[in-house]
Amino acid sequence: MAEIERGIYFVEEIAKGIYKIYEQRNAAVYLVIGEKKACLIDTAYGLTDLKELVSEYTDLPVTVINTHGHIDHVLGDHWFEDVYLHHSDKAMYDEITEEFSQMIKEPWVLDFYGDFIKGLDVDSVNFPVSKDITEGDVIDLGGKTLEIYEMPGHTEGSIIVVDRADKICFSGDSIIENLWLFLEESTEPAVYLDSLKRVRRILSDSGIEKIYNGHFSYEPIALPKLDTMVKAMEMIISGELEGVPVENHAGKGVEYSYDGWNVICRK
Numbered sequence: 001m002a003e004i005e006r007g008i009y010f011v012e013e014i015a016k017g018i019y020k021i022y023e024q025r026n027a028a029v030y031l032v033i034g035e036k037k038a039c040l041i042d043t044a045y046g047l048t049d050l051k052e053l054v055s056e057y058t059d060l061p062v063t064v065i066n067t068h069g070h071i072d073h074v075l076g077d078h079w080f081e082d083v084y085l086h087h088s089d090k091a092m093y094d095e096i097t098e099e100f101s102q103m104i105k106e107p108w109v110l111d112f113y114g115d116f117i118k119g120l121d122v123d124s125v126n127f128p129v130s131k132d133i134t135e136g137d138v139i140d141l142g143g144k145t146l147e148i149y150e151m152p153g154h155t156e157g158s159i160i161v162v163d164r165a166d167k168i169c170f171s172g173d174s175i176i177e178n179l180w181l182f183l184e185e186s187t188e189p190a191v192y193l194d195s196l197k198r199v200r201r202i203l204s205d206s207g208i209e210k211i212y213n214g215h216f217s218y219e220p221i222a223l224p225k226l227d228t229m230v231k232a233m234e235m236i237i238s239g240e241l242e243g244v245p246v247e248n249h250a251g252k253g254v255e256y257s258y259d260g261w262n263v264i265c266r267k
């Protein structure tokens with residue numbers, strides 16, 4: 001469906017009542033609207049009024065679910081009151097949200113968002129206390145439910161959100177074309193592989209057809225891609241796959257590529 005531009009956001013309806021909101025073609029936020037309430041999955045950097053944008057699509061109460069505690073998924077939380085996050089990412093979340101006023105002055109933020117954040121009063125930003133969300137939680141939106149499953153790997157507290165009615169999974173940074181497992185807060189590859197195998201079974205049993213991640217991609221990931229990912233992780237763990245050293249703004253790691261899928265591990 002056609003994409004609509006709203007300041008730093010690009011909005012596209014990907015299924016009936018489900019909107020993908022790209023922030024500067026970087027982080028992706030998803031708005032899922034039920035009959036009784038709506039859910040926002042992640043809030044990106046949220047540097048302009050995300051609540052106002054959401055209000056153009058629904059006037060129902062909005063619950064925010066964070067797929068994990070990373071800065072590019074949670075900073076927009078301050079526009080909302082009802083916010084959920086897995087307890088294992090809570091310490092990171094608290095640190096990141098406390099440092100917001102520092103982050104907003106960083107040169108790359110000004111480069112990327114300068115024109116849009118001119119009017120933002122950093123001192124008036126208040127983050128709500130996040131509530132815990134964990135394996136087995138179900139959010140009833142009225143007419144559809146969202147199921148929560150833990151998927152430790154990218155971070156300890158990463159979760160995925162499953163919408164069986166629409167055959168969609170929202171995977172944050174946990175199922176993604178370029179997976180980062182090299183961060184300090186990432187788990188060992190074997191932990192991620194266990195998560196991946198378990199989630200593959202859950203998604204398959206739930207009839208999920210499309211996996212939408214928390215960043216830019218042209219197409220959702222289809223379920224068979226998880227077989228490629230499982231195979232790649234097994235080969236990395238057994239030492240069969242050769243990696244190349246890489247370095248980026250988040251640190252150093254070893255990048256592995258297999259059948260069109262990439263992952264950066266610590267070694």
Ligand SMILES: [Zn+2]
Nearest residue numbers: 068070154173
């Ligand atoms: Zn992340």
Ligand SMILES: [Zn+2]
Nearest residue numbers: 070072173214
């Ligand atoms: Zn991310």
